[in-house]
Amino acid sequence: MSETHSETVAYVRETMLPPEPPPLAESGAIKWLRENLFSGPLNIALTFVGLGIVWLILSTVGPWLSHSVWNAGSMAECRQIIAETWGQGASGACFALIKHRWNQFMFGFYPQVLYWRPVLAFGLLFLALAPVLFSESAKARRIVLGLSMVLTFVIAALLGAPVAALLGMAVLMLAWAALIETRPQWSLLASLVYPFIAVWLLWGGSLWSEAMVLAGFGLGFAVWRVLAARFGLLAFALAVVVAAAWWLLLSGPLASALAGVLPLRLRPVSSDQFGGFVLSITIGVAGIALSLPLGVILALARRSDLPVIKLLAVMFIEFIRGVPLITLLFVASLLLNYFLPPGTNFDIILRVIIMVTLFAAAYMAEVIRGGLAALPKGQYEAADALGLDYWKAQRLIILPQALKISIPGIVSTFIGMFKDTTLVVFVGLFDPLKAMADTIRASFEWKGAYWEPYIFVGAIFFILCFGMSRYSMYLERRLKRDHR
Amino acid sequence: MVTYTGADNPPFRLSMLIYDRRYRSLTLQAIVFILVMLAASWLIDNTLRNLSAMGKTLSFDFLFRRAGYDIPQQLIPYNSDDTHLRATVIGLLNTLLVSILGCIAATILGVIVGVLRLSSNWLIARLMTVYVEVFRNIPLLLWILVCLAIFTEVMPPPNAYRGENPAANMILFDMIAPTNRYTAIPSIGMTNPPGTISLGREGISWAFIAFAVVIAAAWTGWRVLRNWAQRVQDRTGKRPRTWWISLAMFVVPVLFLTWYFGLHLVPPVLRGFNFADGINLDNAFVVLWLALTLYTGAFIAEIVRAGILAVSRGQTEAAFALGLRPRRTMSLVVLPQALRVIVPPLISQYLNLTKNSSLAIAVGYMDLRGTLGGTTLNQTGREMEAMVLMMGIYLALSLIISAGMNIFNSRVKLKER
Numbered sequence: 001m002s003e004t005h006s007e008t009v010a011y012v013r014e015t016m017l018p019p020e021p022p023p024l025a026e027s028g029a030i031k032w033l034r035e036n037l038f039s040g041p042l043n044i045a046l047t048f049v050g051l052g053i054v055w056l057i058l059s060t061v062g063p064w065l066s067h068s069v070w071n072a073g074s075m076a077e078c079r080q081i082i083a084e085t086w087g088q089g090a091s092g093a094c095f096a097l098i099k100h101r102w103n104q105f106m107f108g109f110y111p112q113v114l115y116w117r118p119v120l121a122f123g124l125l126f127l128a129l130a131p132v133l134f135s136e137s138a139k140a141r142r143i144v145l146g147l148s149m150v151l152t153f154v155i156a157a158l159l160g161a162p163v164a165a166l167l168g169m170a171v172l173m174l175a176w177a178a179l180i181e182t183r184p185q186w187s188l189l190a191s192l193v194y195p196f197i198a199v200w201l202l203w204g205g206s207l208w209s210e211a212m213v214l215a216g217f218g219l220g221f222a223v224w225r226v227l228a229a230r231f232g233l234l235a236f237a238l239a240v241v242v243a244a245a246w247w248l249l250l251s252g253p254l255a256s257a258l259a260g261v262l263p264l265r266l267r268p269v270s271s272d273q274f275g276g277f278v279l280s281i282t283i284g285v286a287g288i289a290l291s292l293p294l295g296v297i298l299a300l301a302r303r304s305d306l307p308v309i310k311l312l313a314v315m316f317i318e319f320i321r322g323v324p325l326i327t328l329l330f331v332a333s334l335l336l337n338y339f340l341p342p343g344t345n346f347d348i349i350l351r352v353i354i355m356v357t358l359f360a361a362a363y364m365a366e367v368i369r370g371g372l373a374a375l376p377k378g379q380y381e382a383a384d385a386l387g388l389d390y391w392k393a394q395r396l397i398i399l400p401q402a403l404k405i406s407i408p409g410i411v412s413t414f415i416g417m418f419k420d421t422t423l424v425v426f427v428g429l430f431d432p433l434k435a436m437a438d439t440i441r442a443s444f445e446w447k448g449a450y451w452e453p454y455i456f457v458g459a460i461f462f463i464l465c466f467g468m469s470r471y472s473m474y475l476e477r478r479l480k481r482d483h484r
Numbered sequence: 485m486v487t488y489t490g491a492d493n494p495p496f497r498l499s500m501l502i503y504d505r506r507y508r509s510l511t512l513q514a515i516v517f518i519l520v521m522l523a524a525s526w527l528i529d530n531t532l533r534n535l536s537a538m539g540k541t542l543s544f545d546f547l548f549r550r551a552g553y554d555i556p557q558q559l560i561p562y563n564s565d566d567t568h569l570r571a572t573v574i575g576l577l578n579t580l581l582v583s584i585l586g587c588i589a590a591t592i593l594g595v596i597v598g599v600l601r602l603s604s605n606w607l608i609a610r611l612m613t614v615y616v617e618v619f620r621n622i623p624l625l626l627w628i629l630v631c632l633a634i635f636t637e638v639m640p641p642p643n644a645y646r647g648e649n650p651a652a653n654m655i656l657f658d659m660i661a662p663t664n665r666y667t668a669i670p671s672i673g674m675t676n677p678p679g680t681i682s683l684g685r686e687g688i689s690w691a692f693i694a695f696a697v698v699i700a701a702a703w704t705g706w707r708v709l710r711n712w713a714q715r716v717q718d719r720t721g722k723r724p725r726t727w728w729i730s731l732a733m734f735v736v737p738v739l740f741l742t743w744y745f746g747l748h749l750v751p752p753v754l755r756g757f758n759f760a761d762g763i764n765l766d767n768a769f770v771v772l773w774l775a776l777t778l779y780t781g782a783f784i785a786e787i788v789r790a791g792i793l794a795v796s797r798g799q800t801e802a803a804f805a806l807g808l809r810p811r812r813t814m815s816l817v818v819l820p821q822a823l824r825v826i827v828p829p830l831i832s833q834y835l836n837l838t839k840n841s842s843l844a845i846a847v848g849y850m851d852l853r854g855t856l857g858g859t860t861l862n863q864t865g866r867e868m869e870a871m872v873l874m875m876g877i878y879l880a881l882s883l884i885i886s887a888g889m890n891i892f893n894s895r896v897k898l899k900e901r
Contacts, residue, residue, distance in 0.1 A: 036606035043605050050607040237515075308513040312520060322882035323875045324839040326853065331875075334867045338534045339527045419623040426845055433626055434846065450633045458622045465621035 067092025070099060074445030097446045098456050104439070105456070108275015108430045114204075114267060116161030118278045120169055121201040123152025125285065127176045128194035131187045133471075145180065149173045195289065200266065202274075202282060207264035212251035216243045271349040275430030277460065283349065284418040287356040291417070292410070294357065295364025296403075300394065302365060303372055313365070320362035325420055328355045333427040352424050360417040367413055371406030372398065404479050411472035415465045422461075433457050535868070544873070546864040547572070553859050555850045557766045561685045568860045575855030576877060582769060582851065583838040586776040590837060591830070593777060594784025601789050612785070619782035628775040628846050635767045639664045645754050659751050661759055667770045668752035668759035675746030691745045698737040706730045768849035772841065780837045784830060791826035824896050831889040835882055842878075852877060 024030060037047045067086050072078040078094035086092065098105065107115055126148035130141055152173070157166055180187040196210040220243030227235035259265070274282065301313035320328070332351040337344070375398060383393035403410070425431040430439075437453040440446045501511045535542065547569040554564050559577045562570055601612040619627065640652035642663045654661045661668040678694070680687035709726050717723040741747075752762025795818050803813040844851040845858070852874060861870040 036604065039604065043603075046600075046603065046605045046608045050605070050611050053611060054607075306509050306513050308517050312516070318883070319879060321835075322879035324842040324853075324878060326842045326845065327857065327871065327875050327878065330857065331871060335871055338531045338868060341530055342534055342537055415621070419621075422623045422625045423843075425625075433623065434629060437629065450637055451630075454626055454630055454633070458626050461623055461626070462618065462621045466617060469621070 064091055064093055068095050069093070070095050072096035073100065075448050076445075093452055093455075094446075094449060095452055095456070097440060097449050097452055100446075101436075101440060104276060105432055105436060106276050107278050109273045110269060110275070110278060111267070111273065113160065114269060115159040116156035116165060116169075117201045117204070117266070117269075119156050119159060120152060120161075120165075121198040122281065123148050123156075124173070124176075124194060124197065124201075127173065127180065128191040130180050131184055131191055141180075145177050149177060195286075202269070202278075203271075204266035204268040206255065206259045207266075208255040208258045209251075211258075212255045213247065216246045216251060219243055219246050271347050274349060276432045276436060279349070279424070279429060280418070280421045280432055283353055283356055283421045283424065286353045287360050287417050287421075288414050290353070290357040291360035291364050291413075294361035295368055295413075296399065298361060298365035299368035299372060302369055317362045317365050320359055321366070325356070325359050325423055326426060328359055329423060329427045331355065348427070348429065352427065352429065356417060356420065359420075360413055363413045363416070364410060367406045367409035368402060370409065371402035371404075374405050375402050407472055407476050407479070411468055411475075415468050418465060418468075419461065432460075531868070540866075540868075542869060544869055546860070546866050546869070549864075551860065552863070555855065557769055557850065568856075568864070571860060572852070572856040572873070575850055575852040578769075578849065578854075579838070579841055579844075579851040579881075582773050582776065582841050582844070582849070583834075586773055586780065586837050586841065587834045589773070589777040590780035590784055590833070593781035595788050597781060597785035598788025598792070601785060602792060616782045616785050619779055620786070624775065624779045624840055625843060625846060627779050628771065628843055631771040631775045631778075632767075632847050635662070635667075635771050636664050639767075641665070642668075642754065642758050645759075654752075659749065661752055661754075661762075662770075663759070664767070666759075666764040666767055668762045668764050670749040670751045671761065671763045673748055673750040675748070676744065678745060691741070691747075694741055694745075695738070698741060699734070702733045702737060705733050709733075766849070768844070768847040771847050772844050772849050776837055776840060779840075780833055783833050783836075787826055787829045787833065791822040794825045795821045820896070827892060827896070828889060831885060831892075835885050838881060838885065839878065 021027065025034065038044050067082050067090055069078045069081050069092060072081060072094065073096070075094060075097075078092075078096055082090055082092040082094075103112065103115070107118060110118065126144060130145055153166070153170060156169060161169070176187070176190055179190060193214065196214045200207050200210045220239040223242045224235050224239035227238060231238070298313050298317060301309050302317060304310050304313070329352060332355040333348065336351055340346075379397060379401065380393070383397040386393075388396065422431045422433040425434040430436070433454075436457070440449055440453055501507045548567050550564075551566055551568045551571040552564050553571070555562055555571065555574050555578075557578060558574050559581060560574065562574050597612050597615060600608050601616065603609050603612075639662045642661075642665070644651040645654065645661055645663075652661075659670050674691060678690040680689045681693075709730055713724050713726050750761050752759040752764070754760075758764070799817055799821065800813060803817040804810075808816065841851060842853045844854055848854070850858075856870055856877075857874040861867060864870070
């Protein structure tokens with residue numbers, strides 16, 4: 001049969017046909033359009049609704065944005081330029097005011113000759129974060145470090161930092177970067193010192209007062225390390241007592257004595273001169289740095305077996321989470337003076353930072369408690385079986401895993417807190433959003449500017465917060481140890 | 485008789501309070517407790533000394549004095565001769581009003597956006613992603629200010645609606661007129677009003693009571709009907725068709741009452757310089773409500789999306805394999821599982837919205853913070869009492885909402901054995 005068949009076939013192709021391209025409707029843009037935009041009646045309707053929305057937005061905002069003016073001295077000048085270029089009646093954005101008020105947006109009322117100080121403090125932040133954030137990939141770390149160092153230096157130089165300051169800055173940053181690259185363990189210590197340098201740079205005054213506070217911590221830690229082996233818990237109490245005694249009795253006179261010998265002084269800047277993004281970032285970074293450890297402690301306290309401690313933690317967390325941040329800020333501005341000994345009056349930014357920290361810490365505690373609860377019970381039992389005591393078990397086994405689980409929650413708490421820093425306007429601080437927009441609108445030359453400040457500030461907040469959330473996703477992927 | 489005096493019961497020594505694990509926790513707690521008490525008494529002592537130095541005493545008497553200020557929006561009657569207490573209640577009601585309406589609108593918006601974000605339509609999914617990311621990553625205060633600017637700058641003044649060829653047109657079938665001072669919406673009128681019961685200065689219309697009773701009765705009837713259907717299904721295996729009876733139970737009496745009282749919408753009409761007949765909603769309220777809705781809606785959308793994604797496809801397929809119809813699959817299999825994931829974070833968003841409503845300060849809406857924590861506080865100078873009372877009320881609100889959440893959680897929790 002098969003033989004006869006092969007004989008009857010007149011023609012057999014001996015070469016492969018070249019592959020045909022797929023039908024037009026099954027490939028490329030058309031296929032994509034059909035599948036993603038026009039796959040059914042509902043989908044087609046949705047597509048048209050979506051196009052309508054896009055058109056609505058573009059047709060209202062588009063011309064206004066495309067007519068923007070970036071160089072002008074006042075609103076009137078802006079309007080004149082728009083009328084000349086696009087004819088009478090055209091409306092356009094006047095982003096010239098951003099350029100005009102740039103310094104105020106960034107620094108508030110910070111003295112202009114000292115702009116380099118917040119810039120340096122912010123640049124050093126990246127050096128301080130390097131061992132924590134970019135430890136894994138040496139390449140990424142070097143890029144971030146190099147970029148932040150160069151940018152800090154250039155911006156500070158452009159903002160008119162004195163030569164001595166530039167030299168000191170360069171030496172400090174290079175030494176620190178070298179430390180990070182050669183002795184990563186030691187650079188962690190430098191990161192711990194960073195907050196004190198930043199406070200000194202931002203508020204000025206004598207370096208010795210910050211140094212004495214730091215020395216108190218160092219002293220307490222030293223006492224604890226020496227005595228911990230013999231006295232355990234008692235050593236901790238002793239360390240606290242020694243540090244407190246140092247701060248209350250010795251640090252003040254010693255600081256002034258040392259300042260007399262070697263006056264490491266910067267021009268002091270008072271808190272009411274802070275403003276703009278310097279203020280937001282100061283409060284935000286301080287709040288983030290302080291609320292994480294406090295949140296961990298609160299979460300552990302809430303899961304503790306000790307009823308008194310648990311009760312206190314529950315009361316604190318539920319109280320803070322139950323009231324709006326605004327009321328806490330009002331407590332900071334109106335009531336805090338009642339709670340302190342008569343005559344004390346401490347800095348408003350510090351008060352706000354304390355309140356924002358307490359607020360974020362309560363939310364953080366709940367997020368971390370979720371992480372602790374999500375950890376399988378076996379991990380706790382394994383830690384006990386190894387004979388680890390409570391703190392060792394938490395430090396080596398429980399917390400690393402629990403914190404990793406709660407990264408998304410932690411970062412979204414950070415983001416929420418950073419957004420909430422705009423609320424400080426209601427206790428009289430100069431935030432970059434409302435206070436700044438009101439000031440601009442109240443000024444003679446920019447009367448009538450409604451949208452531009454909001455767009456600018458909104459864009460910066462979006463970049464920072466969106467960046468944080470993307471970084472948290474990256475961190476989550478990087479730290480993922482299971483299911484490889 | 486021999487008494488056992490083993491090593492595990494040594495005589496108590498004072499040093500065991502520190503070295504013995506059994507007692508150490510007690511020591512620790514006692515120390516912490518004493519420290520906290522010391523700190524608290526220090527704070528209270530300071531407060532009392534500060535107050536006496538300023539010649540003030542702690543007293544809530546101011547609540548019963550004449551308030552002397554007006555409140556633009558009030559749900560129950562109020563005038564400036566009323567007490568601060570009544571002003572506080574007005575503020576609380578305003579907080580509740582914007583919170584409840586905000587929660588409802590944000591839920592609707594969030595569910596729609598959350599579902600659409602999972603849509604296979606590329607354009608819609610992207611648009612929704614942009615909405616969610618933009619609103620989540622920018623402070624709420626900015627959205628409030630932007631909405632305020634829209635309402636004060638873009639909206640026309642009331643007299644723009646005047647004349648044959650008005651500069652502005654009312655929207656939604658000539659029912660709503662947004663202006664730069666207020667938003668006029670229709671009110672509900674009755675051609676055949678049944679009278680009111682008076683409760684002091686407020687009155688409750690009999691019509692309202694009639695509707696409440698009818699809806700409650702229909703709800704009870706629906707529960708009874710459902711139970712009966714379940715019993716029939718258990719006995720015979722067939723579920724009787726009940727949807728049209730339950731629908732009728734709700735619709736027919738409501739329609740009858742509407743007809744009986746002659747209920748209708750009264751559109752706002754421009755009289756003189758302002759709109760009359762309808763309800764003129766203060767723009768502060770509209771702005772706050774809109775901004776809270778848009779902002780919280782973005783968060784709820786993410787929660788809904790996560791909840792839907794959390795129910796694995798296998799569940800739907802298994803339900804189909806069992807022969808359940810799509811509607812019952814949704815109501816019996818998918819929704820119970822998705823809701824278990826959705827509801828706890830949803831409630832915490834409701835809590836956030838309620839707390840965020842205190843940003844009314846940015847638009848001058850007279851909520852609890854605006855009355856008790858604002859004008860009352862400034863007029864009486866009683867910072868301590870007003871703040872304590874205000875925080876107490878917010879705390880109570882939050883605790884009530886979270887108590888509700890706990891009850892719901894324990895009811896839907898997976899019964900694990």
